[in-house]
Amino acid sequence: MIKWLVVALVLLWAVVPGLFTGYDPIAGVPADKLLAPSAEHWFGTDAVGRDLFARVVHGAVHSLSGAFVAVAVGLVLGTLLGLLAGSVGGFADTVVMRVVDVLLSVPGLLLALTVIILLGPGTVNVALAVGIGSVATFARLARSEVVKTRRADYVEAAFGSGGRFVPVLWRHVLPNSLGPVIALAALQFGVAILAISTLGFLGYGAEPPTPEWGLLISEGRNYLATAWWLTTLPGAVVVAVVLAAGRISRRIDELARRA
């Protein structure tokens, strides 16, 4: 239950941040700088007197939209590649799986950095970089699911009763292979939020004063000795969202395997 609440809450933060906080995420009140968390400022304030909770709430849209783009890129490209490899088989299968091997041989972060050096920094490019890094994972799972589904009796029957290749793939193979892939998408949503915050922390994502979560933690590093809340609380929010995404993924997987 909690997992759904966490995700729903963060989605609402992204859509209507004004409902959750009255403070401005960009303009601070210098007199209120570096206040510890209190009833007034739930997450405390930063060095220029901005309410940290407001910055986290307004930052949700950056992390979530980035994660959506990343997962969409990985899901669409990966599933298409996996569908191609698993249904056509033969040479196409070999080529696609070799490409997947190559992509998996480079650590995700370095792959993302290679894409970033190419496209330049920025929120959209970071999301694309993370998405490209997840294509191989999606492709491998989609392929194994498609191979399994293709051998099912109802697919044989569809082909046997005169169904043509592409329509049968679209009507029977794809929908019945998607369950575990959707579960992976939920998991990758959390992974993408982690990766995006990491790249933001390293300084390749959003520019200050954007309240992107990784950047918030990076900015808080200068006040480790005096203001623990600046790094601890935004990080805790990231952990909660990633954990919830992982739990939801596990639940979808259970449902998909039971069906």
Add this chain to the structure above:
Amino acid sequence: MRKAGQSALVLWAAFTAAYVLLQLLPGDAILIKFQNPELGLSPEQIAQIREYYGTEGPAAYLHTLLGFLRGDFGYSIDTGTPVVERLAEALPETAKLAGLGFALAVVLAVAIAFASGHRLLAWLREVPSLFVAVPVFWVGILLIQLFSFRLKLVPVIGGTEAQQLILPVLTLAVPICAPIAQVLARGIDQVSTQPFVQVVAAKGASRRWILWRHVARNAMLPTLTMAGLTFGELIAGSVITETVFGRNGVGRLTEQAVSAQDTPVLLAVVVLAATVFVLVNLIVDLLFPILDPRLR
């Protein structure tokens, strides 16, 4: 032999893909570095520099590939020194961090997996899924905050080498131990329910004997595969950990290379990381028949 050939093919493809991608770069490092009007370089001179670094055309690709095979990674555009020199400087530090981090991760994973089998410690099962959800850089920052600033156990700057290493190694071990612990715990569960375990128990073997001699030995195989697969995360984690703790190493080198668009350095780092990953997993593959008589 076939597996070794496949691994070589994957590495060659990874090199080529990274090379081609990095060639597509619009604003290249040579322009960034030499375009400064104060240097007063003419376009012809910049073209000469370009030739010197060997960054143009298909001949350059072959040249670079042959260089990599000989262990010559070209020149860093940022500093003008050979990439090999910069790597040789950074590598020992990273190897130390990654090696210790991996060792600690394995110890932690084994401890978590075996302890969570105990009734009172079952809550440990949830620890790995928490560990994978935590940003590595945030763990590092929390550890600095707790042990350096609050408890003042580890100095922020200076200190002995062990003091400098302990927090980074802990940070790195967190994400690495989680998947290993998960697979090992699942393996122990699965093997424990198999009929042969009951047979051994019926013959009068003690619980401890069964656990170590039979269950652990069988559960080790998938764990070994997973341990090999974590090497990618190990390299990425080292990069992040070095940045958080301000350590000199491949992580720092990578960060500098990305901001200076120093493509030869990044190419070398990517290919090196892929090589380590592919080699480790090749070794795991080759070890399997030795460890599991059923596969011979």
